[in-house]
Amino acid sequence: MPAANSTSPLPGAAPAVGVTVESLSKRFGTFEVLRGVSFAVQPGEIFVLMGPSGSGKSVLLKHLVGLESPSAGQTTVAGLDASDPTTRERVRMALVFQAGALFNSLSVYDNLALYPREHRLGDEAAIRDRVMRALQILSLENAAHKFPAELSGGMKKRVAIARALVMEPQLLLYDEPTSELDPVMSATITEIIATLRQRYQVTSIVVSHDRDLALAIADRIGILMGGELIFLGPSADLRNPTDPRVADFLNPRIDLEHPRFKHLET
Amino acid sequence: MPNTLSASPASRGTPSVTDRLLTWLPTPVFQVLHGTGSTLLLLGRTLRHVPSLPRQFGRFIEQCHLIGYTTMPIVGILSFFIGSVLALQSGHAGENVGYKQFIGALVGLTMARELGPVMAAVLLAGRVGSAIAAELASMKVYQEVDALETMNIPPERMLVLPRLAAVLTMMPVLTIMADLVGWFGGAIVSKYTHFISIEPASYFANLRQYMDFSDVLNGLIKAEVFGVTVVLVCCNIGLNTRGGPREIGASVTRAVVTSLILILVLDFFVTKALM
Numbered sequence: 409m410p411a412a413n414s415t416s417p418l419p420g421a422a423p424a425v426g427v428t429v430e431s432l433s434k435r436f437g438t439f440e441v442l443r444g445v446s447f448a449v450q451p452g453e454i455f456v457l458m459g460p461s462g463s464g465k466s467v468l469l470k471h472l473v474g475l476e477s478p479s480a481g482q483t484t485v486a487g488l489d490a491s492d493p494t495t496r497e498r499v500r501m502a503l504v505f506q507a508g509a510l511f512n513s514l515s516v517y518d519n520l521a522l523y524p525r526e527h528r529l530g531d532e533a534a535i536r537d538r539v540m541r542a543l544q545i546l547s548l549e550n551a552a553h554k555f556p557a558e559l560s561g562g563m564k565k566r567v568a569i570a571r572a573l574v575m576e577p578q579l580l581l582y583d584e585p586t587s588e589l590d591p592v593m594s595a596t597i598t599e600i601i602a603t604l605r606q607r608y609q610v611t612s613i614v615v616s617h618d619r620d621l622a623l624a625i626a627d628r629i630g631i632l633m634g635g636e637l638i639f640l641g642p643s644a645d646l647r648n649p650t651d652p653r654v655a656d657f658l659n660p661r662i663d664l665e666h667p668r669f670k671h672l673e674t
Numbered sequence: 675m676p677n678t679l680s681a682s683p684a685s686r687g688t689p690s691v692t693d694r695l696l697t698w699l700p701t702p703v704f705q706v707l708h709g710t711g712s713t714l715l716l717l718g719r720t721l722r723h724v725p726s727l728p729r730q731f732g733r734f735i736e737q738c739h740l741i742g743y744t745t746m747p748i749v750g751i752l753s754f755f756i757g758s759v760l761a762l763q764s765g766h767a768g769e770n771v772g773y774k775q776f777i778g779a780l781v782g783l784t785m786a787r788e789l790g791p792v793m794a795a796v797l798l799a800g801r802v803g804s805a806i807a808a809e810l811a812s813m814k815v816y817q818e819v820d821a822l823e824t825m826n827i828p829p830e831r832m833l834v835l836p837r838l839a840a841v842l843t844m845m846p847v848l849t850i851m852a853d854l855v856g857w858f859g860g861a862i863v864s865k866y867t868h869f870i871s872i873e874p875a876s877y878f879a880n881l882r883q884y885m886d887f888s889d890v891l892n893g894l895i896k897a898e899v900f901g902v903t904v905v906l907v908c909c910n911i912g913l914n915t916r917g918g919p920r921e922i923g924a925s926v927t928r929a930v931v932t933s934l935i936l937i938l939v940l941d942f943f944v945t946k947a948l949m
């Protein structure tokens with residue numbers, strides 16, 4: 409690691425990578441979660457993926473890191489087939505899991521240090537610097553020696569993000585990074601995502617229900633509903649959506665006279 | 675339960691010809707073949723990472739402690755009583771026939787060639803195998819294994835290899851301990867049971883006369899086979915757990931039962947092969 413970069417969590421040595429999703433379909437048994445989803449994310453772009461709960465956003469992210477393989481269609485990262493296990497040897501990708509997926513038997517510090525240790529990225533002192541920087545960015549210095557079971561939900565989420573930052577990834581996938589966080593921490597995470605891209609050209613795909621986040625930092629937004637992309641375009645186009653489904657998803661009107669749920673009788 | 679081919683990690687939309695042939699097999703046959711195949715594949719993937727073992731010395735020591743050291747007390751207690759009861763039973767049966775002077779050889783050979791390794795392996799399955807299956811299954815269910823994979827850290831390297839190396843190191847230790855304690859238990863019972871009353875000196879002289887090191891070695895080879903089998907089976911079942919937390923318990927049960935069956939089945943074949 410060059411000394412000039414020693415103050416940044418991401419030296420930005422590796423070039424940003426593009427992502428393509430081509431007619432991606434995914435079935436679990438007979439249940440079709442994704443039905444021919446296509447889009448491309450440019451190197452260094454921030455792409456925000458929105459959509460109702462259960463619409464397949466997490467499943468889509470898992471395809472990009474090779475944890476699921478398509479029933480039909482293809483996904484590529486840096487031009488390589490994402491479902492091929494050798495792709496992650498060539499492209500550094502990090503996924504911030506929706507539930508954190510922290511290693512429960514390791515302390516927060518060791519959770520972050522695992523990646524650089526396993527890939528032998530410097531001696532313990534260098535790894536310590538790297539880990540502590542990531543912890544500082546997420547205001548987690550005091551949690552370094554706690555175990556995941558001792559953290560609050562929001563802290564787990566921040567540890568998961570810090571663990572992704574330590575990897576200095578070329579492609580950073582966030583699965584609902586700001587859910588469970590207070591408004592200030594949400595704003596901080598939003599700023600971190602934008603800053604990482606600005607400084608190091610990290611390609612970012614953010615799954616989020618957070619409209620503020622999406623409108624503030626997304627270059628483009630996709631909305632997934634019923635297994636299909638019902639909207640794909642720059643965030644400016646979302647301010648006055650034409651599709652009524654998009655409009656209703658972004659600004660659901662609370663109507664107590666005609667509620668959405670059915671048959672709630674006491 | 676239907677054959678869950680779609681659960682194999684490499685599954686795609688269109689199953690291959692062999693996949694389709696396999697789905698026609700009766701479920702138990704399919705499961706045996708599928709389990710054997712996936713366990714052997716896990717062994718293959720794990721062996722590829724052997725060169726990384728020196729770097730994982732800490733994990734290896736930790737696993738030696740868990741697999742070997744913490745299992746020693748129970749192995750000691752059980753083998754003491756198994757040796758004792760062997761002496762008691764053969765003394766009782768031999769009283770009339772008149773072979774009780776051979777008790778030393780009988781206990782010695784049985785412990786070394788059969789009960790030492792089998793008992794160490796059974797305790798390994800119950801104590802260590804269940805813990806391995808539970809730990810890996812929970813890592814799988816809570817997506818820790820997925821996280822490792824996205825970090826390009828092969829789970830076989832970090833989770834399976836140190837355990838495999840540790841079991842290979844510790845099984846001989848556990849087995850020799852079981853042998854020695856069992857012999858000792860037999861000696862004590864032979865001296866203090868009124869209808870046997872054989873002095874330890876003649877007990878051990880008899881034991882030495884009819885045994886040599888090859889008998890102990892024979893047992894150690896069996897123990898290594900059992901140990902590797904238990905660890906691989908439990909790792910494989912743990913890592914292939916699917917679904918929610920409830921499946922962790924199911925995986926543990928399956929891992930222990932499969933291990934126990936395999937120990938006894940392999941015992942027969944390895945014994946035969948070594949004769």
Ligand SMILES: Nc1ncnc2c1ncn2[C@@H]1O[C@H](COP(=O)(O)OP(=O)(O)OP(=O)(O)O)[C@@H](O)[C@H]1O
Nearest residue numbers: 436439441459460461462463464465466467468506
């Ligand atoms: N391994 C699986 N097996 C079967 N069905 C699955 C599996 N994973 C996801 N699903 C189903 O796929 C659908 C989409 O799940 P997914 O987790 O992608 O939703 P999501 O869009 O991320 O929702 P949320 O916003 O609530 O996180 C759900 O209906 C879920 O039940």
Ligand SMILES: [Mg+2]
Nearest residue numbers: 465466506583
């Ligand atoms: Mg999700």
